Amino acid sequence: MVARFSVGSERIKNGIFFVIAILIVGTAFGVQMLAEPPELPPFDLLPSLLRGLSTTISLTFWGAILAFVVALITGILRSSQSVVLRSISGIYVEIFRGTSILVQLFWIYFVLPLDPFNISLSAFQAGVLALGLNVGAYGAEVVRGAIQAIPRGQIEASIALNMSRGLMLRRVILPQAIVRILPPFGNLLIELLKATSLASLITLSDVTFQALTLRQTVGRITEIFTLLLFIYFLIAYPLTLGVRWLEKRRQWAT
Amino acid sequence: MFDELVEFFDFQFALEILPQLLEGLLITVQASLVGFALAAILGLLMALGRRSENELIAQPVGAVVEFIRSTPLLVQLFFFFYVLPRYGLRLPPFIIGTIALGLHYGTYTSEVYRAGIDAVDTGQWEAATALNFSPVRVWTAIILPQAIPPMFPALGNYLVAMFKESAxxxxxxxxxxxxxxxxxxxxxxxxxxPITMVGLLYLLISYPSSMIVRKLEARYAN
Structure with missing residues (x-):
């Protein structure tokens, strides 16, 4: 045999055990840390680093909600019959997918407060807005693709049954589209979580910002940044496995 | 209307700073091209490593790939930028940046290679085995030449993504x-x-590039 033809289910099973182990160890650490702050290096740095965790998580949460809403609305508009709605949503998607998220973040945070816009946002609001609009633009393409993948016959049948466009969207199109949407949305959620680290560059005190601050006050650079990488990994990897599980389920469902 | 536009977007100033911005754009393009070359090579190595029969290779490579993919590029950049000099490795920021970019996107391209390799018909493997080809020959003469061309659109998408992410x-x-x-x-x-011009310059390159990728996609779809 020259090579493995496919990744067996055995590896996925191994992966799940691995994650459960990580979660148990992680929870144990968390409980332990609440009881008494750890003194063993490098874990003594954890309490200061984790001070930024709530910012990272709430950025992810609100960014994801905004992205989801924006993606759904824009995705539907992009499949609409009106040329105007289709072009407006198309321009939005191309602008946000065509430029870097960091540029968008800087634009929203540094340029919006100036003339002629005069819209001052807090760093947190700017972060949520940039993340939501950027990831929402990618999500819109996912929604559009899922809607397009629905067989023509179903739409023709709905028209034959004299359904209104709203009813057709709610009863026929979205329930089928959502199954296709979920795994890619899970991937976008992971991208969004990773992108929250950019908010540290506009002075938001997320975990990355805490690490940069600790670097200046404590030093111990290797420990700080290794811990930081592991913090992101421990949040993102369970999400990755969740997405894979969804993908597997979808393959069985179809 | 034009007067109003001129009032808040100073075209004179925009023109003045354009040469400087274009110099920056050149660095951006260089970083993304060098990073992409790295990602293309590392991605292939990662994909082959993960498929290795030897678990001692496959498992660690898999773990490293998953780890890099699950952590933010920005943090990886900071890691290399601050930690490497500690161990006496002083590299110019541009080199550190392209290495991190290539490593990060290598984990993405490795998935593209994986899917592309999986898509090669099983009969090709069997035929190669039946003909008693060496593993090297199977990969270089049979599998990769068939697997790689259909990957061009997906790889192209990552090149465009890297161009933006190099910010x-x-x-x-x-x-x-x-x-x-x-x-x-x-x-x-x-x-x-300045910031609006930066955004426009990104758009000016990435939009036509993604159009080309879409053309490629349409071509390989059939």
Whole structure:
């Protein structure tokens, strides 16, 4: 045999055990840390680093909600019959997918407060807005693709049954589209979580910002940044496995 | 209407800073091309490593790939930028940036290679085995030549993504496009024009590029 033809289910099973182990160890650490702050290096740095965790998580949460809403609305508009709605949503998607998220973040945070816009946002609001609009633009393409993948016959049948466009969207199109949407949305959620680290560059005190601050006050650079990488990994990897599980389920469902 | 537009978007100023911004754009393009070359090679090595029969190779490579993919590029940039000099490895920020970019996107391209290799018909493997080809010959003469061309659209998408994502190199003081815009903004206290121009320049390159990728996609779809 020259090579493995496919990744067996055995590896996925191994992966799940691995994650459960990580979660148990992680929870144990968390409980332990609440009881008494750890003194063993490098874990003594954890309490200061984790001070930024709530910012990272709430950025992810609100960014994801905004992205989801924006993606759904824009995705539907992009499949609409009106040329105007289709072009407006198309321009939005191309602008946000065509430029870097960091540029968008800087634009929203540094340029919006100036003339002629005069819209001052807090760093947190700017972060949520940039993340939501950027990831929402990618999500819109996912929604559009899922809607397009629905067989023509179903739409023709709905028209034959004299359904209104709203009813057709709610009863026929979205329930089928959502199954296709979920795994890619899970991937976008992971991208969004990773992108929250950019908010540290506009002075938001997320975990990355805490690490940069600790670097200046404590030093111990290797420990700080290794811990930081592991913090992101421990949040993102369970999400990755969740997405894979969804993908597997979808393959069985179809 | 044009007067109003001129009032808040100073075209004179935009034209003045354009040469500087184009210099930044050149660095951005260089970083993304070098990073992409790295990602293309590392991705293939990662994909082959994960498929290795030897678990001692497959498992660690898999773990490293998953780890890199699950952590933010920005943090990886900071890691290399601050930690490497500690161990006596002093590299210019541009080199650190392209290595991190290549490594990060290598984990993405490795998935593209994986899917492409999986898509090669099983009969090709069987035929190669039946003909008693050596593993090297199977890969270089049979599998990869069939697997790689259909990957071009997906790889192209990542090249465009890397072009945009290379803006993060600004955080480790590389004078690429965004950093150039930032510097102009701080020097002149005018942010609207430089940052908007930066955005437009990104769009100017990435939009036509993604159009080309879409053309490629349509071509390989049939």
């Amino acid at each position: 993060l190199l600004a955080a480790i003081t590389v004078n690429e496009l965004l950093q150039t815009g930032q510097v102009i903004g701080t020097r002149t206290f005018r942010y609207l024009v």
